[in-house]
Amino acid sequence: MKRFDLELAVGIFIIAGGIALSYLSIRLGNLEVVGKKGYDLYAIFSNTGGLKDGSSIEIAGVGVGKVKSVSLDKYQARVVMNLKDEVKIQEDAIASVKTRGLIGEKYIEITPGGSDKMLAPGERIRETQPAVDIEGLISKFVFGKI
Amino acid sequence: MKHRVLVMCLVLVTGGTTLVWAGEPTEKIRATTDKILGVVRDPALKGAAKEKERRALIRKAVDERFDWNEMARRSLARHWEGRTEEEKKEFVPLYADLVDRAYMSKVEGYSGEKVKYEGETVDGDYATVNVRIMTQKGQEISVEYRLRKKGNDWLIYDVSIEGVSLVNNYRTQFNSVISQSSYASLVKQLKTKVASN
Numbered sequence: 466m467k468r469f470d471l472e473l474a475v476g477i478f479i480i481a482g483g484i485a486l487s488y489l490s491i492r493l494g495n496l497e498v499v500g501k502k503g504y505d506l507y508a509i510f511s512n513t514g515g516l517k518d519g520s521s522i523e524i525a526g527v528g529v530g531k532v533k534s535v536s537l538d539k540y541q542a543r544v545v546m547n548l549k550d551e552v553k554i555q556e557d558a559i560a561s562v563k564t565r566g567l568i569g570e571k572y573i574e575i576t577p578g579g580s581d582k583m584l585a586p587g588e589r590i591r592e593t594q595p596a597v598d599i600e601g602l603i604s605k606f607v608f609g610k611i
Numbered sequence: 612m613k614h615r616v617l618v619m620c621l622v623l624v625t626g627g628t629t630l631v632w633a634g635e636p637t638e639k640i641r642a643t644t645d646k647i648l649g650v651v652r653d654p655a656l657k658g659a660a661k662e663k664e665r666r667a668l669i670r671k672a673v674d675e676r677f678d679w680n681e682m683a684r685r686s687l688a689r690h691w692e693g694r695t696e697e698e699k700k701e702f703v704p705l706y707a708d709l710v711d712r713a714y715m716s717k718v719e720g721y722s723g724e725k726v727k728y729e730g731e732t733v734d735g736d737y738a739t740v741n742v743r744i745m746t747q748k749g750q751e752i753s754v755e756y757r758l759r760k761k762g763n764d765w766l767i768y769d770v771s772i773e774g775v776s777l778v779n780n781y782r783t784q785f786n787s788v789i790s791q792s793s794y795a796s797l798v799k800q801l802k803t804k805v806a807s808n
Binding site for chain 1: 684685687688689690691692734737757769771773774775776778779782783786
């Protein structure tokens, strides 16, 4: 009887360890297992400047979602964004690719619009602003001075 | 055989026309640009004495193509809704003057820049027209006009220069002024800015 208790305790311990491990890997890997949260919108950018899956989406500096995928569509970047359900985006909102600091990571900043029409899941944020090409601007500034 | 030739001809003809045919939005932009360039190039309108006349003519051409109401609405964004009709009526011309003031000096300083039309995309009632301005120094400035169909006409509601949107620029600035102080102080600031011209 006593031996059985010990085996049971070890078994429970191993199972608990397994659950903890899978929870950890799901959290760290940003995987979605139980259902899908939020809703998706997409936007076309002429240049994303190296935006990645999982980059954050912000309104007024507050994270409201994550970039789900970045792919090429007619030689332009098609970015699918996953936003929190409670955040509604107007149809005249502008999505722009920004850089944290001067050479930091890229993220998407949405400036909310004034329209009373809200975008439904799967719709497109029409107004976009590509990543500013700092090198290009510097070279323009340099050569423009001569 | 005869049929095949006919089909070939058809493909060539239609294919040919789509290549040459620039869409309506591009034509509208081209017409306005040519009108403005005509004024700036006109020797009869040169000199400081003719400045008022010259500016009025440019402004007329710009007013025809820009949808000031839509631009002002988009720039005020969330704050547009809470404005009364009188406030809106006051704000739109003020906004037009502000944009006009910021860009007029650039147009006035025209020195033989060339304008190249690089194509357009039309998506329902919305269109974008890409333009490249080449300065004499060999610099290239990319400009993207965003237009919306209104009746039978295409009107500009935003302009992106080197990827920076005019509406987005004013939207962030207006928003920060209004949230830090008030709408009244924004109008006051704009008035002093426009008057300082």
